Amino acid sequence: xxDLIEGYIGETVDRKxxxxxxxxxxIQSATGxxxxxxxxxxxxxxxxxxxxxxxxxxxxxxFEADFIFDGGEPLLVSGIAFxxxxxxxxxxxxGMRKLPANFKQYQVMxxxxxxxDHEDTKLWFTQAFTGFSMFFLGSIHVFIIMTHADAIGPxxxxxRVWSEFMWPLYILLLLAVEFxxxxxxxxxxxxxxxxxxxxxxxxxxxxxxxxxxxTVFFLVLGFVTLAAYMKIGxxxxxxxxxxxxxxxxxxxxxxxxxxxxVA
Ligand code: HEM
Numbered sequence: 403x404x405d406l407i408e409g410y411i412g413e414t415v416d417r418k419x420x421x422x423x424x425x426x427x428x429i430q431s432a433t434g435x436x437x438x439x440x441x442x443x444x445x446x447x448x449x450x451x452x453x454x455x456x457x458x459x460x461x462x463x464x465f466e467a468d469f470i471f472d473g474g475e476p477l478l479v480s481g482i483a484f485x486x487x488x489x490x491x492x493x494x495x496x497g498m499r500k501l502p503a504n505f506k507q508y509q510v511m512x513x514x515x516x517x518x519d520h521e522d523t524k525l526w527f528t529q530a531f532t533g534f535s536m537f538f539l540g541s542i543h544v545f546i547i548m549t550h551a552d553a554i555g556p557x558x559x560x561x562r563v564w565s566e567f568m569w570p571l572y573i574l575l576l577l578a579v580e581f582x583x584x585x586x587x588x589x590x591x592x593x594x595x596x597x598x599x600x601x602x603x604x605x606x607x608x609x610x611x612x613x614x615x616x617t618v619f620f621l622v623l624g625f626v627t628l629a630a631y632m633k634i635g636x637x638x639x640x641x642x643x644x645x646x647x648x649x650x651x652x653x654x655x656x657x658x659x660x661x662x663x664v665a
Contacts, residue, residue, distance in 0.1 A: 430496035431590055433489050438587045440486060441579060445620055449627040451634070455556035456650050462554050476552040483548035490540060497533050500526075521610075522592070525585050532582035539575040543568075556648040557638055564635025565644045569628065576624045580617055588613040 408414050447465075450458040465482070466474025502508040515523045546562075547554070553562065563569050588609055591597055597605050638644055649657075 426496055426499065430493065430499075431593065433493035433496065434586050435590060436489055437486070437493055438583045438590075441583045442620070445623055445627075449623050451556060451559075451630050452627060455634075455648055456652075458556050458559075459648055459650050476554070479551035479554065480548050483544055483551065487541075487544045487548060490544065494533070494537055497529075501530055501534070522589070525589065528581055529585055529589075532578040532585075535574065535578045536582065539571055539578060542571060543575060556634065557643075558647060560631045560635035560638060561644050562635075563628070563631040565639050569632055572628055576621070576628065580620045580624060584613050584617045584620070 405420075408420060413419050447461055450461045463474045465479055466476055467478055468474035502511055511526075515527065546568075550562075553559075563572065591609055592606060595602065597609065599605055638646070
């Protein structure tokens, strides 16, 4: 009943306002924090290809828990992708509340941001634009990974990037995710005052610098990584080996020693 009354007059019979918006803000921050930190880990995992194919293979098998299941269990990765996808959807739903619902609202926000000429307020527009594009770009990637978790590896991933034409999508997703992620984490620190210390203003300036450094770092790492997958995928296609899986060097040597027979 009190929901109904608040729905009509904007407050309950006790003249209180719902705590729901605050709770939803909290959920938005918590899911954003999880996703932001996950993306840092994710970028390091994906970039292991820059060290070597063997290393990327080993890390992939580690996530498949090959120390428990012989040869690894890709379903575990599907499970992680499902959890991340669910958090991603909740975060997007919470973010939608902050998007302008019509042109008039957009115009008011734009005028307000321009008038204040406040950098952090303008960042909101970057967040809205990158967040909106990730609705589509992120969903496509995570769904494919969730349903094809057995096709992650030095050659399988490179084939997907090059021969299955994922690289244009990854270029856009990489840009969106790196800007959205670092701006989001920066805004979380400011919003909840995590590192305020004695001089919040000085902290804000420092955090802004860290944000810029992290954005550049992850963008460079991401694009160099993407270029590596594209090169491997291109060469794999040129050799007519698309679809062939990677065998770690140790296994290949073992095969050679045994004249092609697995011991
Ligand atoms: C558990 C969930 C996830 C897994 C297991 C995963 C796995 C991977 C893998 C293996 C690649 C290498 C290319 C490929 O195999 O296609 C990749 C690339 C990429 N992923 Fe994810 N991903 C996950 C979630 C996400 C999310 C939520 C985002 C952002 C919304 C994202 C953004 C990207 C981007 C931008 C690239 C290209 C990076 C580059 O090449 O530098 N991923 N991911």
